[in-house]
Amino acid sequence: MDHFIEKNRQLWNAKTPYHVKSDFYELDAFKKGKNVLREIELEGLGDVSGKSLLHLQCHFGQDTLCWSRMGARCTGVDFSSEALTAARELNQELGLDAKFVESDVLKLKDNLDGSFDIVFTSYGAIGWLPDLKAWAKTVSHFLKLGGTFFIAEFHPFLYTLDWGKLTLAYNYFNQGEPDHEITDGTYADPGADLKLDEYFWPHSFEEILMSLMNEGLQLKELKEYPWSPYPCFPNVKSVGENRWKFANVEKEIPYVFSLKMTKT
Numbered sequence: 001m002d003h004f005i006e007k008n009r010q011l012w013n014a015k016t017p018y019h020v021k022s023d024f025y026e027l028d029a030f031k032k033g034k035n036v037l038r039e040i041e042l043e044g045l046g047d048v049s050g051k052s053l054l055h056l057q058c059h060f061g062q063d064t065l066c067w068s069r070m071g072a073r074c075t076g077v078d079f080s081s082e083a084l085t086a087a088r089e090l091n092q093e094l095g096l097d098a099k100f101v102e103s104d105v106l107k108l109k110d111n112l113d114g115s116f117d118i119v120f121t122s123y124g125a126i127g128w129l130p131d132l133k134a135w136a137k138t139v140s141h142f143l144k145l146g147g148t149f150f151i152a153e154f155h156p157f158l159y160t161l162d163w164g165k166l167t168l169a170y171n172y173f174n175q176g177e178p179d180h181e182i183t184d185g186t187y188a189d190p191g192a193d194l195k196l197d198e199y200f201w202p203h204s205f206e207e208i209l210m211s212l213m214n215e216g217l218q219l220k221e222l223k224e225y226p227w228s229p230y231p232c233f234p235n236v237k238s239v240g241e242n243r244w245k246f247a248n249v250e251k252e253i254p255y256v257f258s259l260k261m262t263k264t
């Protein structure tokens with residue numbers, strides 16, 4: 001498994017410089033004060049001021065630093081050194097107080113101590129993880145008793161589709177072995193000169209929810225959304241502020257889900 005994780009780490013190190021300068025991530029607007037978090041997580045978590053927040057798979061830290069600006073004491077985790085270098089530079093430039101830890105999320109116990117009021121992860125995170133049992137153990141390990149776990153993520157249904165051709169292309173259930181593709185560009189910059197291996201795993205709704213419940217997390221809220229908060233597909237139409245759908249699909253399908261859970 002480590003071979004796949006290492007390949008993915010190389011992939012994310014290569015993607016990061018493109019993402020930092022992309023229109024997609026709106027870095028200039030973010031630096032000027034724009035809150036780039038989406039309505040789903042803003043409404044889901046509400047007031048975070050004074051709370052300790054662990055952000056798993058934080059990429060180059062924009063979302064983490066938005067939570068910091070809202071008063072949370074944030075720790076961001078990612079396995080990409082490139083992403084964390086950019087995150088730490090932003091943290092310093094903006095005079096914020098977030099910490100960033102370089103680690104495979106499934107090995108975080110070896111690299112971080114402490115427990116948190118909130119554990120948060122979002123959009124495009126868990127598909128890179130082979131083992132949600134180990135992931136859920138990590139979530140539970142770092143969450144204080146009574147603390148809140150919040151995930152906003154692309155829907156397992158969506159991950160069965162080829163987003164370009166809109167055909168059924170991937171397993172819904174995790175078979176253990178990853179799907180393998182050669183990246184062609186990246187969602188934030190489709191023209192980027194990136195041709196690298198990527199390995200990803202499908203996770204059914206049952207696998208996601210039960211792995212967390214089996215680690216003592218209790219479900220407070222489950223939502224499914226018939227739009228995506230990011231235009232990260234090849235052919236999208238806007239259906240509202242920060243809401244996109246496939247341009248050629250009239251049916252109401254789920255794009256994103258969120259779970260709010262507490263540790264009991």
Ligand SMILES: C[S@@+](CC[C@H](N)C(=O)[O-])C[C@H]1O[C@@H](n2cnc3c(N)ncnc32)[C@H](O)[C@@H]1O
Binds near residue numbers: 013059061123
């Ligand atoms: C699509 S991005 C998440 C984006 C996130 N919504 C944001 O911008 O704040 C996925 C992130 O997961 C990270 N990642 C992938 N596999 C990982 C792993 N095993 N451990 C830690 N980070 C990982 C990548 O480096 C990347 O930064």
